[in-house]
Amino acid sequence: MIELSHIHRNFQVGDQTVHALDDVTLTISAGEYLSIMGPSGSGKSTLLNLIGLLDRPTSGIYRLNGQDVTSLNDSEQALVRNREIGFVFQMFHLVPRLTAAGNVELPLVLAGISPEERNQRVARVLDNLRLTDRSHHMPEQLSGGQRQRVAIARAIVTNPKVLLADEPTGNLDHKSGQDVLRILEELNARGITLIMVTHDPEMGQRARRQLHMMDGRMDSDQEAGQRGSA
Amino acid sequence: MALHSRDVARFAWDALRGYPTRTILMLTAMAIGVAAVVVLTSLGEGARRYVTSEFSSLGTNLIIVIPGRSETAGINPGTMMGETPRDLTLNDSLALTHNYSVRRISPLNIGSASVSRQNRSRDVVILGSSHDLLAIRHWELAQGQFLPQTDLERAAPVAVIGSKIRDELFGARRALGEWIRIGDRRFRVIGIMGSEGRSIGVDVQETIIIPVASAQQLFNTSSLFRILVEARSREAIEPVKQFIIDTLQQRHQGEMDVTVITQDAVLATFDRILSALTYAVGGIAAISLAVAGILIMNVMLVAVSQRTSEIGLLKALGASARQIVILILAEACLLSLLGAFAGLALGQLGSLIIRYAFPVLPAYAPVWAVVTALLVALVTGLLFSLMPARRAAGLDPVLALSKR
Numbered sequence: 044m045i046e047l048s049h050i051h052r053n054f055q056v057g058d059q060t061v062h063a064l065d066d067v068t069l070t071i072s073a074g075e076y077l078s079i080m081g082p083s084g085s086g087k088s089t090l091l092n093l094i095g096l097l098d099r100p101t102s103g104i105y106r107l108n109g110q111d112v113t114s115l116n117d118s119e120q121a122l123v124r125n126r127e128i129g130f131v132f133q134m135f136h137l138v139p140r141l142t143a144a145g146n147v148e149l150p151l152v153l154a155g156i157s158p159e160e161r162n163q164r165v166a167r168v169l170d171n172l173r174l175t176d177r178s179h180h181m182p183e184q185l186s187g188g189q190r191q192r193v194a195i196a197r198a199i200v201t202n203p204k205v206l207l208a209d210e211p212t213g214n215l216d217h218k219s220g221q222d223v224l225r226i227l228e229e230l231n232a233r234g235i236t237l238i239m240v241t242h243d244p245e246m247g248q249r250a251r252r253q254l255h256m257m258d259g260r261m262d263s264d265q266e267a268g269q270r271g272s273a
Numbered sequence: 274m275a276l277h278s279r280d281v282a283r284f285a286w287d288a289l290r291g292y293p294t295r296t297i298l299m300l301t302a303m304a305i306g307v308a309a310v311v312v313l314t315s316l317g318e319g320a321r322r323y324v325t326s327e328f329s330s331l332g333t334n335l336i337i338v339i340p341g342r343s344e345t346a347g348i349n350p351g352t353m354m355g356e357t358p359r360d361l362t363l364n365d366s367l368a369l370t371h372n373y374s375v376r377r378i379s380p381l382n383i384g385s386a387s388v389s390r391q392n393r394s395r396d397v398v399i400l401g402s403s404h405d406l407l408a409i410r411h412w413e414l415a416q417g418q419f420l421p422q423t424d425l426e427r428a429a430p431v432a433v434i435g436s437k438i439r440d441e442l443f444g445a446r447r448a449l450g451e452w453i454r455i456g457d458r459r460f461r462v463i464g465i466m467g468s469e470g471r472s473i474g475v476d477v478q479e480t481i482i483i484p485v486a487s488a489q490q491l492f493n494t495s496s497l498f499r500i501l502v503e504a505r506s507r508e509a510i511e512p513v514k515q516f517i518i519d520t521l522q523q524r525h526q527g528e529m530d531v532t533v534i535t536q537d538a539v540l541a542t543f544d545r546i547l548s549a550l551t552y553a554v555g556g557i558a559a560i561s562l563a564v565a566g567i568l569i570m571n572v573m574l575v576a577v578s579q580r581t582s583e584i585g586l587l588k589a590l591g592a593s594a595r596q597i598v599i600l601i602l603a604e605a606c607l608l609s610l611l612g613a614f615a616g617l618a619l620g621q622l623g624s625l626i627i628r629y630a631f632p633v634l635p636a637y638a639p640v641w642a643v644v645t646a647l648l649v650a651l652v653t654g655l656l657f658s659l660m661p662a663r664r665a666a667g668l669d670p671v672l673a674l675s676k677r
Contacts, residue, residue, distance in 0.1 A: 097589060097670045118593035125591020132674060136586045140291030150590045152284070155275045197590070 044204065044236065045071040045094060050103035052089055052259075063089040064100070065259035071238065073204065076231045078250035079240045085256040087240045088209060094238065095128050095207045096120045108204075125154050129198030129235075131227070133210035135190045137182040137197075143189075144169065144178040147196045154201065168196045172226065188219030195226060199235070206230060208239040212246060224249070276596055285604040289611075292576070296608065299572050303612025303650055304619055306562035310646040311620025311638045313558045316627065317551030319636030324547060326635075328540045332409045334376075334507055335536040336514055338369075338500040338521070342530055359525050360496030363425055363485065368524060369502060372516050374509040377405040380425065381499040382488040386456040388481060390442045397438060398480045399455065401488020409503045412477060417449045417464035420484055428486035432460035435478040439465050455481065456491050510535050555642050559649055565612070566653025573605055573661035577668075584665050585673025594666035601662035602655060609654025613647050620646075 052064035063086045071077060079087040092098040093105065096112060105113045112123060137146045144165050151161040169178050172192045182190055191211060198206055208227060212220030224246065231237040241247050248267070255262040289296045340361040366380040382401030387394055400406075404422040407414070419433055432453065439448045439462075448462050466477045489495060504513040514533050521531050577584065584597060592600075620638060627636040 092671050095589065097674075118595060121588070121591050121593035121596075123591075124589065130589045134582075134674075136582060136589075136674065138583055138586070140287050145287075149587070152280045153276065153587070153590055153592045153596060155277060158277075158279075201591075 044073045044108050045069070046104075046106040047093075048104050048106075050093065050100045050105065052086075052093065052098065053101045062259045064093070067103075067259075067261055069254075069261065069264075071236065073236055074231070074234055075236050075238075075252055076228070076250045077236075077238045077252045077254060078247040079238065079254045079256060080242060080244065080247040081256035081262070083242065086259040087254075087256045089259075090256065091207050091209055091238065091240050094205070095130060096124050125150055126201060127203050127205060129201070129203040129206045131191070131194050131198050131206065131208040131211045133213040135182070135187075135194045135214070137190055137193060139182055142179050142181055143174060143185065143193045143196075146182070146193055147178075147200050150197060150201045164200055165196075168200045172196050186219070187215045188222055191215060191219070191223045192226065195223070195230075199230060203235070205236045205238065208237065210241055211239065212241070212243070220246075276599060281599060281603045282607070284600055285607045288576075288580075288604050289607060292579075295572055295576065299569055299608055300612045300615055302565040302568045303562075303609060303654070304616035306558070306565040307613050307616025307646045307650050308620035308623060309561050310555055310558040310642055310649075311617060312623040312627070313554040314551055314642035315620070315624040315636040315638035316634075317547065317554050318639045318642075319627070319631075319634040321544065321547035321551060322635045323633060324543045325540060328536060328543065332411060332501070332503060332536065334504040334510055335409065336502040336504060336510060336517065337534050337536070338365075338502065338517060339532040339534065340496065340530070342532060359528070359530050361500060361521075361531065362495060362497065363489075365521060365524060366497065366500050367425060368520055369500065369517055372513065374505050374513045374516070375502055376505045377409050377503040379403050379406040379409050379501045380485045380497045381406070381501060382485055382492065382494075383498045384488065384492045386491060388438070388442070388453060388455050390451070390453045393442050395438075395441060397455075399488060399491065400480050400482045401485040401491075402482055403485055405503075406482070406501070409501050413467035415465045415467040417462070419464050420482065421463075423484075425484075426486050427484065428490050429484050430458065430460045430487065431463045431484065433464040433466060433482040434462055435466045435476070435480050437476075437478040438481060455483070458487070458491060460487075507537075510537065551639070551642075555645070559645070562646065562649050563653055565650070566657045569605060569608065569654050570657035570660060573601065573658045574664070576604075577601065577661045577665045581668060581673045584668050585670040588668070588670040589674065597666040598662045601665050602658055605654050605658030605662075606651065609651050612654075613650035616650070617643065617647065 047067055047069045050064055050067045051062065054061045054063055067090065079090060081087045089098065093100055100113060104111060107123065107127065112120065115123065138149070141149070147165045147168060148161050151164060166175070169175050172195060174189065174192055174196060177185060177189055177193070182193070185193065206227065211227065212223055215223060227237055227239065228249070239250065247253055251267045252264070253267065254264050338361065363380060366378060369375060370378050379402050384399050385396055386399050388397045402420065403425055404420050407419045415436060417433070420431065421429065423429065432455065434448065442448070442453060443451065448465060451462050452459050453462060460483060483491070485497070502513060502517065504510045514535060517533050518529070522529050587597060624636045624638055627634060
């Protein structure tokens with residue numbers, strides 16, 4: 044469902060051109076569980092942002108569900124982000140003045156969905172993530188693990204096909220991190236395509252497919268089964 | 274994707290509540306701007322109404338004849354020969370009665386004299402006039418009667434005194450029919466003026482009115498201070514004015530040595546001046562509104578950079594650039610509206626206090642000023658937020674989200 048072909052992404056830093064992504068070609072099928080690993084500056088976050096349509100490639104073609112999304116304009120891309128893609132960030136990025144339910148509701152508000160339907164969907168998602176009793180709490184009243192669960196609820200409330208997680212456990216203690224990871228894997232088991240950026244090998248190795256990046260290039264791309272046998 | 278307007282309003286409201294200090298500062302700025310417009314224009318409008326009503330109280334369809342030429346007409350034979358302008362006389366006044374369009378006429382003399390009764394005395398403004406003065410100036414008598422309708426040249430020893438003079442000379446005692454001394458003459462009190470008569474500078478309560486011939490004898494003069502003429506209708510004012518000019522010019526050997534003013538003209542002039550003043554003050558106050566607008570721009574810029582990551586998040590969640598602009602503008606719009614209405618309330622309160630402190634001044638803000646102030650507040654608020662909103666919409670979501 045995700046097809047990247049010959050993607051380049053260059054940044055201009057001073058008078059130097061940095062090749063954050065250098066000729067990346069990658070195909071990801073629906074329902075995959077993929078981790079992207081590599082040292083910082085290797086281009087793994089840039090790749091995730093590109094897949095999430097937060098960034099545009101300098102050259103190359105990106106097809107999502109067979110549609111060339113690189114040529115879409117700003118509001119068309121916004122629509123795709125809203126419907127097809129969910130984001131989970133390391134910093135949670137909850138809006139501090141909105142309650143947990145208010146945060147989860149945001150993507151539905153932006154989609155122009157009626158309040159009655161929104162309430163139902165938000166309640167269902169919060170229930171799934173065992174957050175019902177926290178729905179009227181402000182983010183500052185929640186623990187880190189709870190905040191990330193609210194963020195996950197927000198990411199999946201629109202029923203996206205792809206869930207992009209950028210260091211989702213980076214700001215959490217080990218136990219909450221395991222908790223969050225288990226939730227993400229459960230979602231993957233129910234059919235969502237999960238793409239996770241991490242620099243923690245222990246986390247990354249849990250994915251069925253592991254991608255290693257180095258200097259903007261794909262270093263290796265292996266299925267979990269193969270690694271053990273190699 | 275279309276945002277529901279109620280969601281936009283709620284989002285803006287939450288954003289305002291999320292940053293109370295910023296919100297209160299901006300509301301205050303906006304409110305002060307609007308309040309300044311409301312208070313200042315209500316002051317200007319109050320002054321205009323005050324002057325207008327004062328002039329109306331002079332009388333209706335009034336024409337005033339003043340001796341001398343108020344305009345400089347260059348050099349005329351009179352100045353060459355060192356002549357002074359001819360005085361207005363009682364005969365001039367009598368001559369003006371011969372016109373159907375003249376309803377009432379009243380010669381006027383004014384002076385100051387010492388008035389005494391027994392051991393009490395004080396200096397009082399003395400008006401010399403005639404029976405018609407009461408009707409021309411719409412004054413009312415409290416007691417007794419006004420000057421009798423007799424021959425203008427008859428110097429009857431009667432006086433109508435103001436209520437304050439009555440209090441000072443007679444205290445609680447009966448004044449009607451008593452004698453008082455004005456200058457070196459004795460007058461009998463035949464009437465007492467009501468309390469409400471008041472017009473430009475002359476407080477009727479503190480004057481004494483005697484027949485014009487008596488005043489001429491008292492002040493030893495044959496000239497008049499004014500002649501007041503009341504036309505039968507508004508339409509008759511101009512013909513009567515022309516009649517007065519023609520008659521007096523004829524009587525004064527062809528020389529135009531009087532000034533004839535109509536109350537309408539004076540009123541219109543004052544009205545124009547004071548309206549211009551109100552506009553000017555309103556304009557000055559509007560500048561403070563514009564300043565408030567610039568403040569809104571600054572604060573919205575700060576708000577955008579404060580909330581960079583939030584805007585990046587909204588983009589990641591699928592907000593288009595247009596939606597971001599709408600959300601930011603809604604916030605500014607709500608802020609301007611709240612500020613404007615707070616300012617309106619504040620301004621009306623200010624006007625109320627002014628009316629309370631100065632009851633003679635009908636300080637009501639004119640509708641145009643209120644409407645303009647609200648519109649200007651809203652428009653500046655929106656206009657000055659366009660730039661911050663566009664900046665927010667143009668934010669790179671990747672950079673915005675990477676910010677802590």
